[in-house]
Amino acid sequence: MIIKSKQDEIQNYLKDASNYSGNCDAVYFPESESDIIEILIDTNKNKKQVTVSGNRTGLTGSGIPNGGIVISTEKLNNIKEINFNKKFVQLQPGVLLSDLQNKLKENNLFYPPDPTETSCFIGGTIASNASGASTFKYGPTRDYILELTIILADGDKLKIKRGENFAKGSTLNLATENKKEIKIELPDINIPDIKNAAGYYCKKNMDAIDLFIGSEGTLGIISDIKLKVLELPKGKISCVVFFNVEVDGLQFIKKSREVSIKNKNSKIELLINALALEFFDEEALKFLKSEFPNIPINSKCAVWFEQETNGNDEETLLSEWIEIIKNSNGNEEQCWFALNEKEEQKIKDFRHCISEKINEYMASKGFRKLGTDVAVPDDKFLELYNYAKIITKKEKIKYANYGHFGNSHMHFNFMPENEKQYLKSKKLYDLICHKAISLDGTVSAEHGIGKTKKHLFLEMYGKEAVDKMFSIKKTLDPNLILGRGNLF
Ligand SMILES: Cc1cc2nc3c(=O)[nH]c(=O)nc-3n(C[C@H](O)[C@H](O)[C@H](O)COP(=O)(O)OP(=O)(O)OC[C@H]3O[C@@H](n4cnc5c(N)ncnc54)[C@H](O)[C@@H]3O)c2cc1C
Numbered sequence: 489m490i491i492k493s494k495q496d497e498i499q500n501y502l503k504d505a506s507n508y509s510g511n512c513d514a515v516y517f518p519e520s521e522s523d524i525i526e527i528l529i530d531t532n533k534n535k536k537q538v539t540v541s542g543n544r545t546g547l548t549g550s551g552i553p554n555g556g557i558v559i560s561t562e563k564l565n566n567i568k569e570i571n572f573n574k575k576f577v578q579l580q581p582g583v584l585l586s587d588l589q590n591k592l593k594e595n596n597l598f599y600p601p602d603p604t605e606t607s608c609f610i611g612g613t614i615a616s617n618a619s620g621a622s623t624f625k626y627g628p629t630r631d632y633i634l635e636l637t638i639i640l641a642d643g644d645k646l647k648i649k650r651g652e653n654f655a656k657g658s659t660l661n662l663a664t665e666n667k668k669e670i671k672i673e674l675p676d677i678n679i680p681d682i683k684n685a686a687g688y689y690c691k692k693n694m695d696a697i698d699l700f701i702g703s704e705g706t707l708g709i710i711s712d713i714k715l716k717v718l719e720l721p722k723g724k725i726s727c728v729v730f731f732n733v734e735v736d737g738l739q740f741i742k743k744s745r746e747v748s749i750k751n752k753n754s755k756i757e758l759l760i761n762a763l764a765l766e767f768f769d770e771e772a773l774k775f776l777k778s779e780f781p782n783i784p785i786n787s788k789c790a791v792w793f794e795q796e797t798n799g800n801d802e803e804t805l806l807s808e809w810i811e812i813i814k815n816s817n818g819n820e821e822q823c824w825f826a827l828n829e830k831e832e833q834k835i836k837d838f839r840h841c842i843s844e845k846i847n848e849y850m851a852s853k854g855f856r857k858l859g860t861d862v863a864v865p866d867d868k869f870l871e872l873y874n875y876a877k878i879i880t881k882k883e884k885i886k887y888a889n890y891g892h893f894g895n896s897h898m899h900f901n902f903m904p905e906n907e908k909q910y911l912k913s914k915k916l917y918d919l920i921c922h923k924a925i926s927l928d929g930t931v932s933a934e935h936g937i938g939k940t941k942k943h944l945f946l947e948m949y950g951k952e953a954v955d956k957m958f959s960i961k962k963t964l965d966p967n968l969i970l971g972r973g974n975l976f
Contacts, residue, residue, distance in 0.1 A: 490517040490563075501541055501558050505605070505847050506857040508549030508940060512539070515558040521639065521711045527559060528709070528969075529643035537972045538641075540705040542612025543584070545605045547847075547857055548938025550704045550974045551612065559709065561611050570595050575717050576634060581611025581710045597717045600626035603934070604840050611710045617685045617702030619934040621764035621794070621839065624745075624894035625752070628683065628934070630701045637712035638700055641965035644668055646708065653696040660696055672699070672963055675956030677949060683863045683895045686932040686945055687975060688957050699960070704936050705971035707964050722799030724763070725806060726826040726835050729818040730787040734770065737789035738870065740816035741765050741893045744793060745866065747812070748894075760808050763794040765894030772842050772888035775903075779841055784822045791818075791893075792839060842890050846901045855910050856940070858917050863897035864929030872927055876900045876920045883916065885909050897933045918944065939973045 492498050493514040503509045518524045531538050537556025544551050561582035569578040572595055579588065585599075586606035592598050602620035603613060612618075614636070619628040638646045645665040653662070655674055662670040674690045688707075689698040700707055731737035744762050751759040768776070768790045773783050783790075797805055813820050826832040850857050864872050873889070880887050880902070891899035900920055902913035921931045921944045931937075931944040946954050958976050962968070 489519055489523045491515070492517075498558070501544070501560060502552060504544040504546045504549055504552050506547040506549060506940065507847070507851045508552050508856055508938075510539075510549070510552040510554045512553040512556060512558050515541070515560055517560050517563050519563045521637070521645075524559065524639045524709055524711055525643040525645070527557075528639055528641060531557065531969055532642045532967055535967045536969060538969050539971060540611075540615070540709050542581070542609035542615070543607055545603075545608040546612065546616060546938065547859070547861075547935045548932075548940050550616070550936055550938030550971065552939070554939070554973050556969070556972065561609060561709075564611075564711070567591055570597065570717075572597060575719070576714055577717050578712070578714050579610060581609060581614075581713060583610045584608070585610060585613065592717055593720065596720050598720050599632065599715060599717050601629040601632060604843055610713060610715070614701055614710055614713065615703060615705050616936045617689075617934070619683060619685070619892070619895075621766050621792075621892065623683065623892065623934075624765050625748070625761070625763045628685070630689070630698060632716045633697060633701055633713070634716050635712075635714035636697060636700055636710055638708035639711050640664065640708045641967065641970050645711075648697045648700070650695055650697045655692065655694050655696070657692055660694070660699065662696060670963060672960055673956075674960075675953055677953045677956070680865075680928055680930050682865055682930060683892075683897055683933040684930040685861075685934050685936050686930050686948060687937060687954070688960060690957070690960075702936065704938060704974045706961055706974050706976075707970065709970075721796035723797040723802055724826075724832060725795045725797060725802060725809065726792070726832045727794075727809070728790050728792045728824040728835055728838065729813050730784045730790045730822050731816070731818055732786055732788055733817060734788040736817040737767065737791050738873070738893075740791055740812065740818060741767060742866075743812055743816060744791075745894050760805065760812070761795060762894060763796055764792065765892075766792040766839055767890055767893035767898075768792075768842065769889040771886070772890040775845060775888050776838070776842055779845070780838055782824075784819060787819075792835060842888065843899070846888060846903065849903055853904070853910075855904065857901070858904075858910075858913050859899045859901035860917060860920050860924075861897075861899065861932045861935045862921060862924035862929055863892075863895060863933035864924050864927040866896045868927040868929070869893075869896040869898075872920070872923055872929070873898065875923050879916055879919060883909075883912055885913055885916070892933075895933065922947070937975050942975065945975065
């Protein structure tokens, strides 16, 4: 196994996409599960901190160490089996999402969770319970995890299959491969019933596997994975609609969401049923204009929607969508319709570009990313949206607001020009999170809490609930070596 400790060789492991930076003594590159076990037995004995690193596309510093060692999963990148008939794939945690997507496509399959950044590792997406545009129709990563092998802090192995081990009320019993019995008391926490990736998943009678999904590298290291996959749809409509009035774009999202939710459970074909509903405000469009000069002038916002098709229903579906576009005063003539895969990819690049460009802008100024990950119940979203805009405009700080508005989930990104504005933006960021909490929302719908949002996590659930989550951590990792600084 390779171990690197020269500072110039390990620099890449000390910063993530949010520009959060840390330090460590060495980076280990296990090539097998037994390598991970060997490292953990040693670090646990010596009470040495261990941070698991995926591909560091995370936006909360959760994969970045503050001391101790890093375990990089990059050499564990084997897709072991793709089973078309049973619709599953077995793989190691260091497989790139883009590699998985390409391999599945060759097999006429796809994996729905699609965090916009495809250079993440599957292990990292599970540890963050990542989501993406298609989460509107298909739900988050959690819904696609069939089995996990987890190496616990002491090197013992836990294999969990979905549907096999449920908590009895608030008591969850786990049995390791070395026949150790672990009893976990699940706190009774009011988890918001919306898209949410804040803290441990704790519910009465829950499936044991759900505790580990979204646990941000704090409960164990995922070493083997079985995912549910789906058959590729025959076709897809992908379109960006521009609006001259902001409220029209927001109404378009609302109408499309309502009709899609209504039709989702219907078996009738030829109905509007959005795969994704993504929003870009005027500031985001202005910021993208240099890369995408064909953004129509006077656009006050845009919505990217996608819908899967069966190959024969495109015309009918398109005319239904055009009806909604017209009824919402969208610029029908100026829509970007993707007519083939290449154009579809161009639209995806447009969506990816806004996140990436903002991360680059912040890094160029030497600031850490300040983009919200808040979501609230649908009927409270407009209140949150307007609040964020009003308080930021008042301070004259540059921003761009975009994101997964189908799920009432927004990435309000501050783009301060100097240190003074950065400090002010941090305050405004917190105010938006306070507002989301007061509207029964979450401070993290998909990126997790990591090291940067702990104060908001505490505010969201309260000290008692967070302390109870911490006791779960202590039961599974008594020496507190894993993912130190994340969540708690
Ligand atoms: C431009 C851009 C756009 C993005 N858009 C989205 C989006 O739309 N939706 C979204 O959800 N995210 C988005 N992200 C965030 C990011 O891609 C995800 O958080 C990703 O899931 C993290 O994967 P990673 O491999 O980079 O993990 P890392 O960042 O390296 O680590 C993330 C966490 O996973 C833990 N971890 C990694 N591997 C393991 C393992 N094997 N076992 C246990 N714990 C492990 C780490 O310790 C850490 O806590 C975006 C990021 C960028 C840069």
